[in-house]
Amino acid sequence: MALLEVEGLTRHFAIRRPLLERLLHRGQDSVIKAVECLSFSLEAGEILGIVGESGCGKSTTCNLLAKLDEPCSGHIRFDGRDVGELSGAALRQFRAAVQMIFQDPFDSLNPRFRVFDLVAEAPRALGLMGERELTAAVHATLDLVGLRAADYVERYPHQMSGGERQRVGIASALIVKPRLVIADEPISMLDVSIRASILDLLRDLSQRLQFSCIYISHDLSILANICDRVMVMYLGQQVEIGSPADIVRRPQHPYTRALVAAVPVPDPHYRRPPIRIKGDLARPVDPPPGCRFAPRCLHTVEACRRDVPPARAFGPQHLAACHVAPIEPEEDGRSVECPV
Amino acid sequence: MSVIVAKVRRSLREQYRIVRSNRLSTLGLLIIVFALMVAAFAPWLMPHDPDATLRGADGKLAVLKSPSWEFPLGTTQLARDLLSQMIEATRNTVAIGLVSGLISIFIGANIGLIAGYFGGKIDELLMRFTDIIYGMPFLPFIIVLISLFGRDIWFIILAIVLIVWRTSARVIRAQTLAIKQRQFIAFARARGASHWRIMYRHILPNLLPLLLLYTSFNVAWAIVTEASASFLGFGDPGAYTWGVILQDLWVSGHTRTAWWWFAWPALAIVLLVSALVFVSRAYEVVANPRLQDR
Amino acid sequence: MLQASNIRVSYRTGGSSVRALDGVDLNIGGDQVVGIVGESGCGKSTLVKALLRLLPRSATVEFDRLEFNGRDLLCTDERTFRREVLWREIALVPQSAQNSLNPVYRVGDQIVEAIRAHSATSSAKARDRVAELFDVVGLQAELMGRFPHEFSGGMRQRAMIAMALAFEPALIVMDEPTTGLDVLVQERLLRRIREIRARVKSSILLITHDIAVIAEMADRVGVLYAGRMMEDAPMADLFDLPFHPYTLGLRNAFPSIKALERELISIRGSPPNLALPVQGCGFAARCPFVLQACREGRPALLSVGPEHRSACLRHAEADALRQQAAEKQTWRS
Numbered sequence: 031m032a033l034l035e036v037e038g039l040t041r042h043f044a045i046r047r048p049l050l051e052r053l054l055h056r057g058q059d060s061v062i063k064a065v066e067c068l069s070f071s072l073e074a075g076e077i078l079g080i081v082g083e084s085g086c087g088k089s090t091t092c093n094l095l096a097k098l099d100e101p102c103s104g105h106i107r108f109d110g111r112d113v114g115e116l117s118g119a120a121l122r123q124f125r126a127a128v129q130m131i132f133q134d135p136f137d138s139l140n141p142r143f144r145v146f147d148l149v150a151e152a153p154r155a156l157g158l159m160g161e162r163e164l165t166a167a168v169h170a171t172l173d174l175v176g177l178r179a180a181d182y183v184e185r186y187p188h189q190m191s192g193g194e195r196q197r198v199g200i201a202s203a204l205i206v207k208p209r210l211v212i213a214d215e216p217i218s219m220l221d222v223s224i225r226a227s228i229l230d231l232l233r234d235l236s237q238r239l240q241f242s243c244i245y246i247s248h249d250l251s252i253l254a255n256i257c258d259r260v261m262v263m264y265l266g267q268q269v270e271i272g273s274p275a276d277i278v279r280r281p282q283h284p285y286t287r288a289l290v291a292a293v294p295v296p297d298p299h300y301r302r303p304p305i306r307i308k309g310d311l312a313r314p315v316d317p318p319p320g321c322r323f324a325p326r327c328l329h330t331v332e333a334c335r336r337d338v339p340p341a342r343a344f345g346p347q348h349l350a351a352c353h354v355a356p357i358e359p360e361e362d363g364r365s366v367e368c369p370v
Numbered sequence: 371m372s373v374i375v376a377k378v379r380r381s382l383r384e385q386y387r388i389v390r391s392n393r394l395s396t397l398g399l400l401i402i403v404f405a406l407m408v409a410a411f412a413p414w415l416m417p418h419d420p421d422a423t424l425r426g427a428d429g430k431l432a433v434l435k436s437p438s439w440e441f442p443l444g445t446t447q448l449a450r451d452l453l454s455q456m457i458e459a460t461r462n463t464v465a466i467g468l469v470s471g472l473i474s475i476f477i478g479a480n481i482g483l484i485a486g487y488f489g490g491k492i493d494e495l496l497m498r499f500t501d502i503i504y505g506m507p508f509l510p511f512i513i514v515l516i517s518l519f520g521r522d523i524w525f526i527i528l529a530i531v532l533i534v535w536r537t538s539a540r541v542i543r544a545q546t547l548a549i550k551q552r553q554f555i556a557f558a559r560a561r562g563a564s565h566w567r568i569m570y571r572h573i574l575p576n577l578l579p580l581l582l583l584y585t586s587f588n589v590a591w592a593i594v595t596e597a598s599a600s601f602l603g604f605g606d607p608g609a610y611t612w613g614v615i616l617q618d619l620w621v622s623g624h625t626r627t628a629w630w631w632f633a634w635p636a637l638a639i640v641l642l643v644s645a646l647v648f649v650s651r652a653y654e655v656v657a658n659p660r661l662q663d664r
Numbered sequence: 665m666l667q668a669s670n671i672r673v674s675y676r677t678g679g680s681s682v683r684a685l686d687g688v689d690l691n692i693g694g695d696q697v698v699g700i701v702g703e704s705g706c707g708k709s710t711l712v713k714a715l716l717r718l719l720p721r722s723a724t725v726e727f728d729r730l731e732f733n734g735r736d737l738l739c740t741d742e743r744t745f746r747r748e749v750l751w752r753e754i755a756l757v758p759q760s761a762q763n764s765l766n767p768v769y770r771v772g773d774q775i776v777e778a779i780r781a782h783s784a785t786s787s788a789k790a791r792d793r794v795a796e797l798f799d800v801v802g803l804q805a806e807l808m809g810r811f812p813h814e815f816s817g818g819m820r821q822r823a824m825i826a827m828a829l830a831f832e833p834a835l836i837v838m839d840e841p842t843t844g845l846d847v848l849v850q851e852r853l854l855r856r857i858r859e860i861r862a863r864v865k866s867s868i869l870l871i872t873h874d875i876a877v878i879a880e881m882a883d884r885v886g887v888l889y890a891g892r893m894m895e896d897a898p899m900a901d902l903f904d905l906p907f908h909p910y911t912l913g914l915r916n917a918f919p920s921i922k923a924l925e926r927e928l929i930s931i932r933g934s935p936p937n938l939a940l941p942v943q944g945c946g947f948a949a950r951c952p953f954v955l956q957a958c959r960e961g962r963p964a965l966l967s968v969g970p971e972h973r974s975a976c977l978r979h980a981e982a983d984a985l986r987q988q989a990a991e992k993q994t995w996r997s
Binding site for chain 3: 083084191192193221222223224225226227228229230248249250251252254255274275278288289290291292293294295296297298299300302305307310311
C-alpha cells in the first residue's frame with residue numbers, strides 16, 4: 031500500500047479587493063487557484079520530485095501535505111487514514127510522521143535558539159520524550175547527519191556555515207523518526223561545492239531510516255539526479271509525472287519539453303534544442319478553463335481551452351496531462367520564431 | 371533549575387554587554403543604579419522625617435534655608451528637610467515608574483504579539499481598540515479618573531498604564547508581523563509547535579531588544595507623566611514624589627526665591643529620564659542594526 | 665581592452681582585516697565575454713566593486729596596474745571617473761537588478777533621467793534613445809510608461825540592461841544576472857543578451873556562481889576561490905581539460921540533465937576564513953591531492969596551455985589527477 035495517496039487536492043485563495051475598489055469597479059473578488067486537482071501517490075522509501083516555476087503551486091502543495099494548510103477539496107491519505115479527519119493523538123502522531131526541511135539555512139533556524147533546542151523542538155512541541163531521552167536522541171540525530179554532537183549542541187546558528195546549518199535543519203526533522211520528509215529547495219541557497227553532500231545525506235538517510243521524501247525544486251537537473259520520480263507542475267496543475275529518464279528524455283507535455291530544453295547545462299559544447307513556447311508566465315489568478323498552459327502552447331486544439339486534459343499513460347509510470355500528446359516529431363519540428 | 375539560572379545569567383551578561391557598548395548608556399546605567407539604590411535604602415538614608423518641622427542649630431524654625439552643612443539640600447517653607455523629601459520621593463517615583471512601566475509593557479507586548487501573530491479579525495479588533503486609546507488626551511483622562519476615584523497612588527499608576535501601553539503595542543505588533551514572515555516560524559510550525567509555543571518561545575525571544583527598549587521608554591514616560599500630574603495637583607498627597615515636591619513649591623509661592631526647592635526635583639527628573647533614554651539608545655542599536663553604522 | 669593586475673582588496677571589520685581579493689589579474693579583450701565563477705565569499709562581487717570604485721571606505725583597494733582602452737584608470741580621479749568612465753565606458757547591471765528600479769517612477773522616465781544626468785541631451789532625444797534601447801532588449805516602447813511593479817522579473821532585468829546600454833559602453837559588467845529568475849525566463853534573458861551582443865559590440869564581464877550560465881555565455885572563464893584566481897582559460901579548454909583540482913571538484917558537484925547517471929560529488933570542508941592569513945594554496949585544506957608544499961608556498965598562476973593558466977603545483981600530473989578526480993572515493997577521506 032502506498033504511504034501517501036493524494037486525490038483531487040485543490041487549494042484556492044480568495045483575494046478580497048478593498049471595499050472602495052469593489053464599489054467603484056463593481057468587480058468580483060479574484061481567486062488564486064494555487065493548486066488544482068492534484069492526484070498522485072508515493073510509496074514508502076520513494077523520493078518524488080516536484081518541479082515548476084514560481085507560482086506553480088509547489089509550496090502550497092507542501093503546506094497542504096504537511097497539514098499546515100487545509101485544502102478546499104480533495105483528500106490526502108497518509109498510511110491509509112484521511113489526514114483531514116485526524117485529531118488529538120492521531121494528529122500529533124501525524125505531525126511527527128511528516129516533517130519539513132526548509133530552503134534558507136540562514137532564515138529557517140531561530141537565531142536565538144542553540145542547536146540543541148533547535149533539534150529538540152519537534153519532540154518538545156509534540157510532548158514526545160522526557161529530558162533524558164531527549165538529550166540522547168539529540169546527540170544521536172546530530173551524529174546521524176554528520177555533526178559531532180558535543181561540538182555543536184551549544185552553538186547558535188550564526189556560528190555555523192550554511193552546510194552545517196542545513197544539517198541541523200535535517201536533524202531537527204529526523205529526530206522524531208518521520209515517515210515522510212518534505213524538502214523545499216533544501217540546497218538552492220548552498221554553495222555548489224557542498225550541495226552534493228547534502229543530497230547524498232538525504233538519499234542515504236532515506237534508505238537507512240526508511241522514510242519517503244518529497245523534494246521540491248525549480249532545478250530539474252538536481253531532481254533528475256536524486257529522485258525516483260519527478261512531477262512537473264504548471265500554474266497549479268499537474269502536467270506530467272514519470273521517472274527522471276521519462277521526463278528528461280521522453281517528455282510528452284509541451285510545457286515539460288520547453289522546461290527540459292531550457293535547463294542550463296554546464297557544457298560549452300551543448301547545443302540547446304529550440305524552446306517552443308510563447309508569451310510570459312502568468313499568475314494563477316482567475317485562470318481560464320481547460321489546460322492552463324494553453325495560452326502559451328503552440329499545439330492547442332479546441333479541447334485545450336475547454337476541458338482540463340486528463341492524465342494519460344505514456345509508459346509504466348509515465349503520465350502526462352495533454353490533449354494533443356504524443357506530438358509527432360515532424361509536427362514539433364516546424365520552425366516557430368518565439369517572441370523573446 | 372540550574373539550566374534556568376545559567377540562562378538568566380547568560381542573558382544578563384548579554385544585556386550588560388549591550389549597555390556597556392555605548393558610553394552614554396553606561397552613564398545612564400550608573401544613574402539608574404544610583405536611583406535604585408537610593409530607592410531601596412531610603413528609610414536608612416533619610417536624616418529626618420520628611421514631614422517633620424525642623425529647627426536649626428540656633429533653635430529657630432528652619433524655614434526656607436538654602437543648602438548648608440546642616441541641611442544639604444535646604445529646607446521648605448514649612449521647615450521640612452528637602453534631602454529627606456527627595457530620598458522619599460526617589461523611592462516613590464522609581465516605584466511608580468517601574469510598576470507602571472512593567473505593567474504597560476506587559477500589556478502592550480501581549481496585545482501587540484497576539485494582534486500581529488493571529489492577524490485578521492483579532493488584529494483588527496485589538497488595533498482599533500489601540501487607536502481609540504490613542505485618541506485619549508492624557509491630562510483630561512487622568513483628571514477625570516482621579517476626580518472619580520480619589521488621589522491615590524494606585525489610580526495614578528492605573529491611569530499611566532492605561533495610556534502608556536499603546537505605543538509599545540503598536541511597535542511590537544509591527545515587529546511581530548515582520549518576524550512572522552521569517553522561515554524559522556514556518557520551521558516551528560512544521561515541527562508541530564502550537565500557536566502559544568510559537569508566540570512565546572519562538573517569537574518573543576526575538577522581540578527582547580525591542581521589549582527592553584520600550585520598557586525603558588515606558589518607565590521614562592511614566593515618570594514624566596507622574597511628575598506632570600502631581601505638579602498639577604493630581605498626585606497622591608500622602609506620598610512625596612518629585613512632582614509633589616514641585617507642587618508644594620508652587621503652592622507656597624516661593625518659586626522665584628527658593629531656587630534649591632525647585633532645582634533638586636527638576637534635576638532628578640531630567641537626570642533619570644535622560645538616563646533611561648540613554649540606555650534605550652543602546653537597545654535601539656540592537657533592535658535596529660542599521661543604526662550601528664551611523 | 666581592460667587590463668588589471670594584482671588586485672588586492674581588504675576590508676577592515678572590528679579589529680581584524682579580511683583579505684577579500686589577494687592578487688587577482690583580470691584582462692578583457694574587445695568583443696569578448698569573460699566569466700568569473702566562484703562560490704559565495706570568493707570575492708567575485710568585490711572584484712566588480714573594486715573595478716567600478718563602488719567599495720565602501722572601510723575597504724583598502726590596491727592595483728599594480730589598471731588600464732582601460734589605453735587610459736590609466738589609476739591616475740583618474742573620482743569625479744572624472746564617475747563622469748567620463750562609469751556608465752559611458754563601463755556600465756553595471758547590478759546584482760538583484762530586478763529590485764534596482766525605483767518603484768514610484770515610470771521605468772522609461774528613470775532611464776531618461778539616467779541618460780540626462782550623464783550627458784547634455786534634450787528630454788525628447790533621451791526619450792527616443794530609450795525607445796531604441798527598449799527595442800534592443802526586446803521590450804515594446806509602450807512599456808516605457810509603466811511602473812516597475814507592472815513588469816515581470818525578466819522584464820525588469822532587461823530594462824536594467826537597456827539602461828546599461830545607453831551610451832554603448834565598451835564594457836558591461838553583469839553581476840549574477842540570472843539569480844532568482846525562473847528557468848525559462850533565464851534562458852530567454854541569456855538568448856537576448858547574445859542577440860544584443862550581435863548588435864552592440866560591447867564586451868561583457870559576467871559574474872556568477874552558476875557554471876551552466878558561464879558555459880553558455882562566456883568565451884573565457886576565471887575560477888575564483890578564496891580571493892585568488894585558481895584557473896583561467898578559454899571556456900572550452902576549462903571544460904574539456906581542467907587543470908586545477910578545485911575546477912575538477914566544481915565540475916563533479918554540478919548536476920546536468922545530460923548526464924543523469926553521473927553521481928554528484930561534493931568537495932569536503934568549507935572555504936578558509938579570510939580574516940586569518942592564508943598560507944600556501946587557498947584550496948589546500950579541501951584538496952584531495954594536497955602536498956606538503958601546497959601548504960607552505962602559494963602556487964603561482966602558471967601557463968599550462970594556450971591562454972590557459974592554473975595555480976596548482978601538480979599541473980604536470982593533470983592527466984592523472986583528472987582520472988582520480990572522477991572517482992567518488994578520491995573526494996571522501
